[in-house]
Each structure stands twice: as structure tokens, then as C-alpha cells.
Amino acid sequence: MPLTLTVNGTDHQTDLPENVPLLWVLRDDLGLTGTKFGCGIAACGACTVHVGGVAVRSCQLPVGDVWDEVTTIEGLGTPAALSAVQAAWVEHQVAQCGYCQSGQIMQAAALLAEIPDPSDAEIDEAMQGNLCRCGTYPRIRAAVKTASAKMKEV
Amino acid sequence: MSRIGKIARRSFLVGSVAIVGGVGFGLYKVRQPAANPLTPPEGAAAITPFVLIDAQGITLISPRAEMGQGVHTTWAALIAEELDVDMADVRVIHGPAAKAYYNSAVVGDALPGRDYDKSEFQHSVAEALGVLGKLISFQITGGSTSMKDGFTRMREAGAVARETLKLAAAEQLGVPVGQLRTAQGKVIAPDGTELPYTALAGAAAEITPPSAPALRDARDWRILGKSQPRVDMVAKSTGTAQFGIDVRLPDMRFAALRINPALGGTMQGYDDTAARAMPGVEKVVPLTNGVAVVACNTWLAQQAVDAIKVQWGASPNPPDTDAVFARIAAALDDAPNSTMRDDGDVATLPTGATLVEAAYRAPYLAHATMEPMNATAHFTGDALEVWCGNQTPVFQRNTCAKIAGLEPEAVTIHTTLMGGGFGRRGELDFASYATELAVAMPGVPVQLTWSRAEDMTHDFYRPGAVARFRGAVQNGKAVMVDGQIAAQSAVHQAMGRLAGLPAAGPDKVLVEGAFNQPYAIPNYRIRGHIAPLDIPVGFWRSVGNSFNGFFHDTFLDELAHAAGRDPLDFRLQMMRGEHAPSAGCLETVAQMSNWTGKTPEGVGRGVAFTYSFGTPVAQVVEVEQTEDGIRIARAWIACDMGIALDRSIVEAQMVGGMIYGLSAACFGEITFAEGRVEQQNFPDYDGLRIHNTPVTEVSVLETNAHMGGAGEPGTPPSMPALGNALFDLTGRRARSLPLMHDFDLLV
Known part of the structure; x- marks a missing residue:
């Protein structure tokens, strides 16, 4: 029987087995390729999405265990309508290769939803599961702070 | 022997590679301009291999691959500076594998010498040798050479395109070309008449481009020397940038592989009974030194390939x-x-x-790029298309052609954005294995993705x-x-x-x-x-x-x-x-x-x-x-x-x-x-x-x-x-x- 899941506000059905990680349903079945495969063992954070607003490593979550609505990078904002976090990423010109940035942005969005004005230590704590081999961390930190400030203005 | 004598003698040894025939032959060959690989449709103009203009807009070709270093942005800025277009108004693409896109700096850099004390003479030798890159089709992104390579060539490309467009406008308006100026993608006449480049594309295509005019002084630069918003930044912040691993084609299948973990060892045989019975599996394909599974989903392919019992040959290398x-x-x-x-x-x-x-x-x-190695290939019997992030498209094309038994001209390489390169994506293994798979499944596009373990244990x-x-x-x-x-x-x-x-x-x-x-x-x-x-x-x-x-x-x-x-x-x-x-x-x-x-x-x-x-x-x-x-x-x-x-x-x-x-x-x-x-x-x-x-x-x-x-x-x-x-x-x-x-x- 096909499984139904809600991604970015839209219901989708998948015929894939329930043990297939959410990541691979999003990428290979639903064509939502913004969420990235990096390590397959929740060690790099490239596959981070939100399930019920919580940051989750989608490479370790069997699709049958998804308990709530899923938000991916495509659902956070679009090129024409950037979310506050994405706008901060563009403002600080964070990305280099860009491959890890979907996960970084989803992790940062979850952090700011929980702690609107995070300290450096709180940023370290929340973001250290997200690996960036290009070394964009200084600009990531600056962008998180800018997004925090912008979100407070609203 | 004098220092200059030594350099002349060593000139034939470029980066430890013997160039047979040497500079004399090279200079003859390199004076012939490399063919323009762009074949624009009616009404569009490819003025130089780096500027493509049609009714829809202006596209700049940046054949240096973007792996995060910002090369698309700055390469485009070099062209835009002389072409008189705004960065926001151009599209930047990587372009095909072609001789015209050789790297002139990478070979020159391989000359013996300390570099920091190079005389002007040595620099000119390095530049003369640099064109040898064209002869051996060194379309390479590497060696921190892109700006050195493109600095003059790309500004000239922009200037030549600008002057060609002005000639087309002069003809159309009946105004001497010397009275025309250009700004923001338009040719402007003394009376204020403005002709957008896009409207001049068809006419410009009929004009033989003039030789490169003098380049502008750095003091007059509008774009260069100033930080530009990167052309890839919004896409990379919204999950819409397409990396090799994101290529999606109709009816595409997904594959995973295992290569002999003993480096250099062969694949001697395998039992795939269990794997073939696993969900989503369509085919098991033997590869050079390995085996792959093609399935409807990458993860299912990975599970199945791990279930194959393989007899691996030993590594010829020292054991530990x-x-x-x-x-x-x-x-x-x-x-x-x-x-x-x-x-x-x-x-x-x-x-x-x-x-x-x-x-x-x-x-x-290991390089450990964030995006694991991958490539997508589609073989139709008489042609092959390959999509992958890579630093060496001409080498990729030639290697894939050999594997598929095709002429290089029958192979198209689509170079995507790279989720990190660091030198790893100059290699040919990912496109080669994807081609082996595609040849085994004619008519079916196959995307092959390395697991992280395969990536880390099979690096160069x-x-x-x-x-x-x-x-x-x-x-x-x-x-x-x-x-x-x-x-x-x-x-x-x-x-x-x-x-x-x-x-x-x-x-x-x-x-x-x-x-x-x-x-x-x-x-x-x-x-x-x-x-x-x-x-x-x-x-x-x-x-x-x-x-x-x-x-x-x-x-x-x-x-x-x-x-x-x-x-x-x-x-x-x-x-x-x-x-x-x-x-x-x-x-x-x-x-x-x-x-x-x-x-x-x-x-x-x-x-x-x-x-x-x-x-x-x-x-x-x-x-x-x-x-x-x-x-x-x-x-x-x-x-x-x-x-x-x-x-x-x-x-x-x-x-x-x-x-x-x-x-x-x-x-x-x-x-x-x-x-x-x-x-x-x-x-x-x-x-x-x-x-x-x-x-x-x-x-x-x-x-x-x-x-x-x-x-x-x-x-x-x-x-x-x-x-x-x-x-x-x-x-x-x-x-x-x-x-x-x-x-x-x-x-």
C-alpha cells in the first residue's frame, strides 16, 4: 500500500518500502534534490530537513517513521521569495561549493526558531553537526546573527 | 650553461611531460585559432567562443568549472567588464568540452623555475608554452590558474564581442562606428538611439569579428576589482543549484557500486543471488575491478550492492x-x-x-568532497551523453568515448556544478564507471553514486x-x-x-x-x-x-x-x-x-x-x-x-x-x-x-x-x-x- 507523506505542504505518495530513508524518497522519488546526500550515517548534516519543525537527519529516518509534516530547503523559501535565513546567506555570500548549505540553512532555521538570539556558544552547539569542507563557517556564523537580527525586527 | 640556455633546453619538458616536436611545431599549430564550439541557431550570435547572444539574452561561457572557488562569477566579470553588460543581466554557463577552452596557464606554470624570481623573459616563455595547452586540449580547472589564464583572454573576448556588435549597429543605423558607444547591454548612437545587443545578434553573426582592440585601463573598471554578488549564490541558498548528483532525466535509474577495497586488486567473480531478489533491483552489472547494482532508488541499490558476495583479488601494494x-x-x-x-x-x-x-x-x-563522486550517463548505441561535475571535460569525453566504442565527437559531456573538487574531480573514474553501466543498459539513463565509504576508500x-x-x-x-x-x-x-x-x-x-x-x-x-x-x-x-x-x-x-x-x-x-x-x-x-x-x-x-x-x-x-x-x-x-x-x-x-x-x-x-x-x-x-x-x-x-x-x-x-x-x-x-x-x- 502506498505511503502518504506531506512535504512542503503538499501530500505525496510513495511506493518505496518503509525502511527507505526519507532522504532517498525526497531525492529519487519526489525529485526534491535540494536535500543532499553526504555521508549516510548522520555525520555531516547535509541531509537536514525539518519534521514537525525539528531539524532531522533525513538519511537516518526511515520514511515509514516520519511522524509529522516535512519541510525541505525548497519549502523554506524560493529564489523569488527568500526566507530570512536564506536572505542572510545571500547577504553574507556564504556558499562556496554550496553542497552542504541546504543542510546548514535548515539547521540554522531550526536553531533560530528555538533560540531567536543565540550566543556564539549556542551557535557552536547547534551547528557543529554540519560539516563544510570549503570552510564557510565564519560566514555561516555571521549569517546566523544577521538572520537573528532581521527576524527580531519583524 | 647559462640560465636562459637551461630554460630553453628544459622547455621541452613541461611538468615532466615530454612534448614531442617542441615549440616550433607548437607555434605553427597554435596560430590557427581553435574552432568555435558553439553552434548558435538562426538569429543568434556566438561572437568568440565565450559570448553567446540571442533574442532571449546574453550568455557568457565560463569553461572553468565551478567547485566553490567563484570562478563563474569572476570569469564572467572579466567578459562583462569589456562587453559593457551588467552582471545581473547575464547568464553564465559552463559550456561544452572543446579545444577553444584550453587552459593557457596550467602548462606554463609547469615550467622549471622558482617563479617568484621569474624575469619578464621567463614569463614570456611561460606564456608561449602555455598555448601548448591548446594542442593537448588541457581544458583543466586546477593549479589556481583560472584568473591568470582568463585575465587577458576573457577581457579580449568581451571587447571583441562589443566591437562586433558596434559594427552591426553602425551598419544598421548608418552611423560611423567611431561615434557609437556601449553601456548596459546596448549600443548607443549620438542621437540617443539605443539598440539592445539582443536585437543585434542576428546581424552580428554575419560580421567577421575584428581583432582585439586595446583593453581598458584598470582605473576605468566598473566591475573588476569590486566584490560582485556571486552568480551562483541564490541557487546555492535555495536548494535549486544543480550538482551532478541532482541530474534527473526521464526514466532514469539509480545505481551504486563497490570497487575492490584492496587498491589495485581485480574483481574475480561474485554471487548476486541475494541482491537480485532485493526490492527495487533491476540489474547487476560487472565493472572493471568491481560490481554495480541498478535499481529504482539509490539507497536500494546501495543495500543490494552490499549484499553481493564478491571474490576480490589482492592488492599489489605493500600491505600496511x-x-x-x-x-x-x-x-x-x-x-x-x-x-x-x-x-x-x-x-x-x-x-x-x-x-x-x-x-x-x-x-x-583523501579529498572528501561533500558531494560524493557520481556521474549520469545515457547511451543510445551511436551516441553517449554524460553529466558530471568535473575539472577535465576533454579528458572525460575521450575516455568515455573509448569505453563506449565511439568517436569523441559522439560523446557530449555536460559539466555541472561541483559539490567540492579540491583536485578529485579531475579524475576519470566516475564518468568511466557510469559509461560502463550505460553501455550495459542502452537507452536507459543511469545515475551512479558512490557511497561515502566507496568515495573515501577509492580516492586518488x-x-x-x-x-x-x-x-x-x-x-x-x-x-x-x-x-x-x-x-x-x-x-x-x-x-x-x-x-x-x-x-x-x-x-x-x-x-x-x-x-x-x-x-x-x-x-x-x-x-x-x-x-x-x-x-x-x-x-x-x-x-x-x-x-x-x-x-x-x-x-x-x-x-x-x-x-x-x-x-x-x-x-x-x-x-x-x-x-x-x-x-x-x-x-x-x-x-x-x-x-x-x-x-x-x-x-x-x-x-x-x-x-x-x-x-x-x-x-x-x-x-x-x-x-x-x-x-x-x-x-x-x-x-x-x-x-x-x-x-x-x-x-x-x-x-x-x-x-x-x-x-x-x-x-x-x-x-x-x-x-x-x-x-x-x-x-x-x-x-x-x-x-x-x-x-x-x-x-x-x-x-x-x-x-x-x-x-x-x-x-x-x-x-x-x-x-x-x-x-x-x-x-x-x-x-x-x-x-x-x-x-x-x-x-
Whole structure:
């Protein structure tokens, strides 16, 4: 029987087995390729999405265990309508290769939803599961702070 | 023989590659312009291979591959500056594999010589040889060469296109071309009439482009020299940027592979009974040295390929790390492959001088790009299309054609964005394996993705290296440095693998970062020794500089301490008369960090310097003892690449290059057991994370006479700067990497 899941506000059905990680349903079945495969063992954070607003490593979550609505990078904002976090990423010109940035942005969005004005230590704590081999961390930190400030203005 | 005579004789040896026939033939061939590979439809104009204009808009072709270094943005800026278009109004694409897109700088850089002391004559020789890149279709992104390569050529491409459009407008308006001007993608007549370039495309296509007009003075630049918003930034912040792994084609299948974990071993047979019964599996395909599963989903393919029982042949390489390094160390006693620096006499210890000796070791390293290796291929019997992020499209095309039994013209390479390159994506294995799969499934597009473990255990590694240094100090100065470095030759191996060219001769890359450093030391010799091993090795961000920077600069730090001198002043004194831009970097980093040579209890500082890819870089790293271990707290970088075309991108490359080097210095290590790589995933091969990355300041100087690179020079000095800082903190000298084995680092 096909499984139904809600991604970015839209219901989708998948015929894939329930043990297939959410990541691979999003990428290979639903064509939502913004969420990235990096390590397959929740060690790099490239596959981070939100399930019920919580940051989750989608490479370790069997699709049958998804308990709530899923938000991916495509659902956070679009090129024409950037979310506050994405706008901060563009403002600080964070990305280099860009491959890890979907996960970084989803992790940062979850952090700011929980702690609107995070300290450096709180940023370290929340973001250290997200690996960036290009070394964009200084600009990531600056962008998180800018997004925090912008979100407070609203 | 005079120095110039030596250069002329060596001119035939380019990066250890013999170019048969030499310059005479080369000059004849290169005067013929390479064919324009763009075939625009009716009404569109491809004015030069780099500017495509049609009714919809203006497209700039940036055949240097974007792997994060910002090349698409700055390459496009070079064209846009002369073309008179705004960056916001152009589209930038990578373009096809084609001879017109050869890299003129990468071959010139392979010439013997220290580079920093190049005369104008040598620069012109390097440039003349650079065009040989066209002959052998070196369409390469690497060696930190893109800006040097494109700086003149791309501005000329923009200028030629602009003048062609003006000729078309002159004809249309009946106005002399000299009275026309251009701005914001339009030709403007004296009466104010504006003709958009897009409306002139059809007419421009009929006009023979004029030869390149004079280029504008830097003082008049509108775009260059100013930080531009990167053309890929919004896409990369919204998940809409398409990497190789994101290619989606109708009816595409997904595949996973396993290659013999014993490096170089064969695949002798397999039992796929269990795998074939697993969900989603469509086909099991034997590969060269491995096996793949094609399924409806990448993860299902990965599960199934892991369920195949394979009989693997043994590795021909030494079984473990100790045996590998014993072979490398033994090469130090063999005849040297090169003696690229040999000043004075190192055989006799100057009277009254103090002798200093040290031995160093650096491990094999993986590239570990965030995006695992992958490629997508579609074979239709008489044609092949391949999609992959790659640094070498012409080599990819030729190799895939051979595998598919096609002519190169029947193969189309689509180069996508790369989720990291660092040298790994110059290799051909990903496109080759995808082609093997596509040929086994004609008519079906197949995307092949490496698991992280496959990626890490089947890299073309940064070679492990050892060094032996003897030196002497007297009256506070270095009076002798005699260094020997031994490693596998990445150049010899890669040239055979990538270009099918015979590789022999002195390998400059093996000793770069040691032989070509701008220090006046009267007795100074650097010899390179090639270790005869067949472990797959390749180009890793900054290549030989990545170990030689550590060896050479750490040894200078040891000499400074033996001489009782401040390590920064010690370097500076030997550098000032040798290369002023290099000395300027050291002076600047001293000011930025408020260097006093003294640090409070619990804090250590180290300075280091490496000249690489035409760019001197000085770094100061500060470490502090915390309850959780030693933390890299702060860093300062000063670099001088001559003209910095985009400071924001340069700064990002300097910081990123340093973090890549610090990551390797702290934690990076590939080891072997039974001929297999032991590290499988990021927990075994981690990098710096946000919490242990230093707060960093960068200063970009512009005094250097010649343009240098940005992508790699930040990496080499980071490792010795950290080691020297740890020495300052703990009194223990770091002579072997990674540092996590000898120091309690914050993880």
C-alpha cells in the first residue's frame, strides 16, 4: 500500500518500502534534490530537513517513521521569495561549493526558531553537526546573527 | 650553461611531460585559432567562443568549472567588464568540452623555475608554452590558474564581442562606428538611439569579428576589482543549484557500486543471488575491478550492492601503512629525481655554525568532497551523453568515448556544478564507471553514486611524504638548508592516467613549496625523490606544497629557535632582499596579529609562510589551552596575488584554503591494512567544524608584479603555522601529521 507523506505542504505518495530513508524518497522519488546526500550515517548534516519543525537527519529516518509534516530547503523559501535565513546567506555570500548549505540553512532555521538570539556558544552547539569542507563557517556564523537580527525586527 | 640556455633546453619538458616536436611545431599549430564550439541557431550570435547572444539574452561561457572557488562569477566579470553588460543581466554557463577552452596557464606554470624570481623573459616563455595547452586540449580547472589564464583572454573576448556588435549597429543605423558607444547591454548612437545587443545578434553573426582592440585601463573598471554578488549564490541558498548528483532525466535509474577495497586488486567473480531478489533491483552489472547494482532508488541499490558476495583479488601494494612508509623513506637514499635548488655548497658545514637536523612525515590524504563522486550517463548505441561535475571535460569525453566504442565527437559531456573538487574531480573514474553501466543498459539513463565509504576508500590520494632536513645557523641567520623530500609522483601517475602521456623527468610538483621559497640562504639545496609505489595518488588542493609547506617552514622555525631569534624576524630578514611582496605579507601579518614574539601562559602562536601558485601567503595561528583540549582560537592571513579581481571571493578562498589545511593537519589521515584504506566515513576522517574553526582576519595586498592564484595558496602555510603555534604552547615540536596523535586537540 502506498505511503502518504506531506512535504512542503503538499501530500505525496510513495511506493518505496518503509525502511527507505526519507532522504532517498525526497531525492529519487519526489525529485526534491535540494536535500543532499553526504555521508549516510548522520555525520555531516547535509541531509537536514525539518519534521514537525525539528531539524532531522533525513538519511537516518526511515520514511515509514516520519511522524509529522516535512519541510525541505525548497519549502523554506524560493529564489523569488527568500526566507530570512536564506536572505542572510545571500547577504553574507556564504556558499562556496554550496553542497552542504541546504543542510546548514535548515539547521540554522531550526536553531533560530528555538533560540531567536543565540550566543556564539549556542551557535557552536547547534551547528557543529554540519560539516563544510570549503570552510564557510565564519560566514555561516555571521549569517546566523544577521538572520537573528532581521527576524527580531519583524 | 647559462640560465636562459637551461630554460630553453628544459622547455621541452613541461611538468615532466615530454612534448614531442617542441615549440616550433607548437607555434605553427597554435596560430590557427581553435574552432568555435558553439553552434548558435538562426538569429543568434556566438561572437568568440565565450559570448553567446540571442533574442532571449546574453550568455557568457565560463569553461572553468565551478567547485566553490567563484570562478563563474569572476570569469564572467572579466567578459562583462569589456562587453559593457551588467552582471545581473547575464547568464553564465559552463559550456561544452572543446579545444577553444584550453587552459593557457596550467602548462606554463609547469615550467622549471622558482617563479617568484621569474624575469619578464621567463614569463614570456611561460606564456608561449602555455598555448601548448591548446594542442593537448588541457581544458583543466586546477593549479589556481583560472584568473591568470582568463585575465587577458576573457577581457579580449568581451571587447571583441562589443566591437562586433558596434559594427552591426553602425551598419544598421548608418552611423560611423567611431561615434557609437556601449553601456548596459546596448549600443548607443549620438542621437540617443539605443539598440539592445539582443536585437543585434542576428546581424552580428554575419560580421567577421575584428581583432582585439586595446583593453581598458584598470582605473576605468566598473566591475573588476569590486566584490560582485556571486552568480551562483541564490541557487546555492535555495536548494535549486544543480550538482551532478541532482541530474534527473526521464526514466532514469539509480545505481551504486563497490570497487575492490584492496587498491589495485581485480574483481574475480561474485554471487548476486541475494541482491537480485532485493526490492527495487533491476540489474547487476560487472565493472572493471568491481560490481554495480541498478535499481529504482539509490539507497536500494546501495543495500543490494552490499549484499553481493564478491571474490576480490589482492592488492599489489605493500600491505600496511608501515610498509608503505618504509618504501617512501627508502627512496630518500636513492638517486634524486630532481635538484631544483642548488645554491652554494651544502656538503661542508660552515665553520663555527650550529648544525640542526630533523625528519618529517605527512600522511596520505583523501579529498572528501561533500558531494560524493557520481556521474549520469545515457547511451543510445551511436551516441553517449554524460553529466558530471568535473575539472577535465576533454579528458572525460575521450575516455568515455573509448569505453563506449565511439568517436569523441559522439560523446557530449555536460559539466555541472561541483559539490567540492579540491583536485578529485579531475579524475576519470566516475564518468568511466557510469559509461560502463550505460553501455550495459542502452537507452536507459543511469545515475551512479558512490557511497561515502566507496568515495573515501577509492580516492586518488594526496601522496604520503617524508623529508630529511639538515641546516645550520650562525650569528642569528640560516647559513645552510639541505632538504630531501620523498613521495610518490602524483604528476607522473596522473599524466599517464589522464592524458595517456608518457611521464618522466624531473617532477617539480614533488618539491614545490620547498625549492622555490623566497629566502636568501647562501648554501641551499632541495632534492626530490620519487617513491616507487602504485597507490592511486593525485592532485589535492595545493598538491606538493601541502606537504612541502609543512616540512620547509617547520624546519625554518626550528632553525629560528636554534639561532635564538624571533621566528618572524628570522624569516623576514632572509626574505627582504629576495622578494619584497613576500616580505610585505610577513610584515602585514605581524601588524595584524600584533606580533610581539611573546604569548601569555596557556596561549601559543606560530607564524608560517609559503609561496605557491604565484601568491605569497603568511599566516599567524593562535592556539589556547582549554578544559576540553587545545583550541585553534584565532588566525591572521596576509596574501599578495598582484591584482585581486574580487576581494570577497579571494578572502573566502584564503579562509577556506586555510581551514582545509588545518582540517588535514589536525585530523586528516588515510592509512592502510591488507592493502585497503581503513577510513570509511567522516567520523574516521573529520574536518574542522564551526566550533573549532578560528576567528580569522584576511589582508589582501596588491603589490606583486604578476598575477597569482587564490584557490590553493591558503592551504600550505596553515599546517606549519599550527604546528609552530603548538610548539610555542607546549614546547613539543610537531614533525608528523596529523597532530591529533601527539596533541590533545579540541574535537
